[in-house]
Amino acid sequence: MLLDRSDNKFIAAQYNIYISPHEILKPYISTYNILFPDKNMLSQKYTLIPDASGTLSFAYDGKRIKGELWGASTRINIIGSEANNYDFLLLVELKPCGLYQLTGVDQKEFTDIRIDLDTVDKSLNTSLCNIIEQAIEVRDLVNGLNAIFLSRMGDVYQTNTIIGLIRKIHNNNGFLHIKELSISEHYSERHLNRLFCRYIGMNVKLFSRIVRINSAIEQLQNSKSSFTFIAQQAGFYDQSHFINDFKALCGVSPIVYLQNMSDFSNETLKNNI
Incomplete structure (x- = not known):
């Protein structure tokens, strides 16, 4: 399984993988960032600069996957010490307007807010967590993510x-x-x-x-x-x-x-x- 480091020693050794989304999704999604953190991967001061974009974050601590929605950022976020504690991280890094396209929710509610995705869109959270749990390889994960997000394009x-x-x-x-x-x-x-x-x-x-x-x-x-x-x-x-x-x-x-x-x-x- 992708989440199991013991089965993915080569992948885990790369620590940080960036993969582009499907061509149709590129105006809305910047990249799929897959990380296998360790205690020294990121500086304790590792900081996200405001970029007016949102993120869908999925963190696995060895027991469960936690999905979160990060609204468009207008201020810095220091995340190094937290990120290093997980076994696996998937960051769906969005472009401005991308979060609206995927959720259909007024984005003013989420500016600089970090919230459980389950409370915003239970269906999306369940679908994405299932894809992560079932993925055997990175290719399986990316194909699953693309399929789910493409199904959410609707009226653009x-x-x-x-x-x-x-x-x-x-x-x-x-x-x-x-x-x-x-x-x-x-x-x-x-x-x-x-x-x-x-x-x-x-x-x-x-x-x-x-x-x-x-x-x-x-x-x-x-x-x-x-x-x-x-x-x-x-x-x-x-x-x-x-x-x-x-x-x-x-x-x-x-x-x-x-x-x-x-x-x-x-x-x-x-x-x-």
Whole structure:
């Protein structure tokens, strides 16, 4: 069984496996992250940076599987010490709007909330836990996940509309004011905020701010540009505003982040809307 380390020594030795979902699911699901943690896998300070996305988490402690829904994040989460205690973890890492498509529930209820999936969607939780329990190989697990999530696609017209708006904000690295979006899309600002709160869990301004900081993080990781240049590229008035906003969202300054990057998650896949 996949959950039994003794039967999966090769897989468990890899510790952390990322697998892309079915092509149809890619606008909604970033990746299936399969982990076989041990006490030293993650730093005790391992931190998830806010990315305005939700996650479905399934943790096995040797006795039972616990399914949880993590709403769209607007603040940091330190998870290292907890994650290291499980025998197996499956993280269905979603993209903005993905959680709404899979559950059909107003996402404003779940922003920065962590809750048992069973209380939100008992049928989905039972189906996914059964797939995990029955999987012999990773391939079985992925095929089962794809089948369940594909059955939940239903009407995608409205979510695809939101994804189009999200893409515009991403293409501008978060530097797109709601007034500009309102004019280009022929929606009132109030209606745009209502849509974002319902389908993503936050208003346009906060979502854009998170995208802007994540864009800056990607540049910090992959370039040797100065903070001033990165701040300008991300649409900040000056370096000071960039540093203050970065610290407010990530809990540390850009310098500290660069010095301790291994303590932070790197979810660049979620930017590929």
